[in-house]
Amino acid sequence: MRNVLIIFRKEIHGYFTSPVAYLLLTMFAVVFGLFFWNALGAFVYYSMESQMRGQSFPMNLNEELIRPLLSNINVIGLFFIPMITMRLFAEEKRTGTIELLVTSPIRDLEVIGGKWLAALALYGCMLLVTVINLGFLFKYGHPDWKPVAVAYLGMILQAAGMLAIGMFISTLTKNQIIAGAATFGVCLVLWVMGWTGSYESATWTQVLSYMSVTTHMEPFSKGLLDTRDTIYYITLIFVGFFLTARSLESLRWRA
């Protein structure tokens, strides 16, 4: 555990002494700000309209603003994941520092765990930016916080899984661009794969749709904590870890 922490701190240090973290946080804040602004504007417009039409039911902040906003943001998050993970191992391979890690008395799994936690922490920082925006809703409105908390948990779980996959892809190459682009492709595929299930009911489309990362996000964004979806994401994390560990090991046989 001590070794995991050493690697974790080194990685966080790496993110925050290079422009990577600041760039990602800024970009994410701007993009989320735009989404939030538009969604809130639309919400206000429609709720005024429905009041004028004399409808008695007030619009629900949770259902009609926060939920679509967070699922959008979750997709946007997919685009940021490659930028977080691409350097994890590719950079070490390029500069040769991987030799230092591998010849130190530290287990591969500790290196992997430390790096993954650091990536997850950076993603967590990005999500913290969104908490500021949502804070305004809580200050001026009365949304229910529990489904929001579950949605955040879902977003973290999904990111944790995708970061593990991205980390694996980063072990395959010395080139950060290649690692980033490949991860980006995989993220896109895992997202779009879910679409088939909405109009086709053949078994294979159901399987495809089940494997999509975004499908499992829906219950979370509704505030529904389902073990199936939780287990899906945890499986994704394990797959990522397993592949990364294998790939690191094979590095030694091939190097």
Add this chain to the structure above:
Amino acid sequence: MITVTDLTKRYARHTAVDHVSFEVQKGQIVGFLGPNGAGKTTTMRMLTCFLPPTAGSATVAGFDVLEQPFEVKKRIGYLPEAPPLYPEMRTVEYLQFVGKLKGLSGAELSKRVDYVLERCSVADVKDKLLGKLSKGYRQRVGLAQAIIHNPDVLILDEPTSGLDPKQINETRDLIKSLAGDHTIILSTHILPEVEQTCQSVLIINKGRLVAKDSVNNLQNRARGAEQLLIEVAGRNTDVDSAAVQQRLELIPGITHIIFKDKQQNRCTFEIESHKDSFVRGDLARAVVEAGWDLNELRPTAVSLEEIFLQLTGEPAAVQAEEPVATGAV
């Protein structure tokens, strides 16, 4: 301290290291010599547990690299060919990070960091970013990193490559001063480096160990026959090189005379002789008595360079014709 038996590393198409065996005693500096691509780095990587051997075994400080890599890693300091530096870290931060990786902590860690900063003379750049350091400093930080946990064994892959002559000397002195406490294996393709820093030498070529001996023995071995260069001149008259050669051939102990050059009234010969005969005195006397002038008489130094070429040159030519044979093993 290090025992290597029949160590072999095979890749899909070629054998990088082929049945290499050697031993290194505690406190020694051993030079690992070979042309580029001879298998030096691969052997070192197997010793540091970075690569697993295909066959054979290696033990470091009594621990097998395959069976107990953890124990081996704790006892080895390794400087790869390119120092493994993180450009975004400062020197001190980096050394602390590596120290922690190697299992140091607390007061001991800061003590060791201060010590290696001083020892490798990098204290003046301790707050600089590693990415901004010059090559010489980078190499020394790499060395500092390798000794931070006071390892029993130091493995240095071309520690002086890319340095300027002054830095090379400083690095060599540093390495020499580290012997005694540490057992050191250093690889290089620069021969004087081995002559100056190492006690014994392992010469490797095409993955095979072609010589292992102490530096002195190797030099003596090649000096069994002495080579001399002599320049004879006529004072005012032209000198007849054939006559000179005839005269010199009469001297006992000389095995071979090669006419090298003739310019105006001077001519030079290369002479090979038995080591213990009084050839030099006889030569001088013969020349002077014959009425010529002796302009120059010097032994052509036999360096490791020649041994190296003798050992690596010939087999290389033979093997180049049959690469399939080694690859198919």
